[in-house]
Amino acid sequence: MQSNAEKLDIASKHKKNVDLYRALLDDKTKKVKKECARFDEHALQILTIHDDTVLHAATYAKQSRLVLDLLEALPSAHLDRMTRQNHQGNTILHDAATSEDNLDVAKKVFEKAPGLLCMRNHLGETALFRSVRYGNKKIFNFLAEKIDGYKEDHTKQLFLQRSDKTTILHVAILAQHFG
Structure with a gap:
């Protein structure tokens, strides 16, 4: 009590x-x-x-x-806490990926906590995946450029596909972001 x-x-x-x-x-x-x-x-x-x-x-x-x-x-002692996820599993980078207006935020967040790039929410989506779902080309291009640094195709696949095997192409079509 x-x-x-x-x-x-x-x-x-x-x-x-x-x-x-x-x-x-x-x-x-x-x-x-x-x-x-x-x-x-x-x-x-x-x-x-x-x-x-x-x-x-x-x-x-x-x-x-x-x-x-x-x-x-x-x-700087708090930077390790930037990986904190909300109830949906979204990080700050996931939220930044929802709006083109947040490109500078995405860049700064990535600079401070690059590990966020690999984190998935509870749907199995990375920030790159969310940028496609919300049709944000600028943030998609920025995050895709960072992912290009990975050598192995298997590692890149983790960014392009959700846990349920839905790909960024599927979600782009479903959300009608054909560009």
């Missing part, structure tokens, strides 16, 4: 998250940066019940400038 002090601490954390989420939705960049600096996790603070971090939420909301600023302010 939780003590009153523990309940107050949990309520305080929820209040901070609510304030931070509202500032993010209202595009109050300065407030978001200030609030993130108050958390031990900084911009990797879990913000939603779906385990989205502040970076996930800002990236998905297409607030590229804010994301870039938050990434710059992120302590």
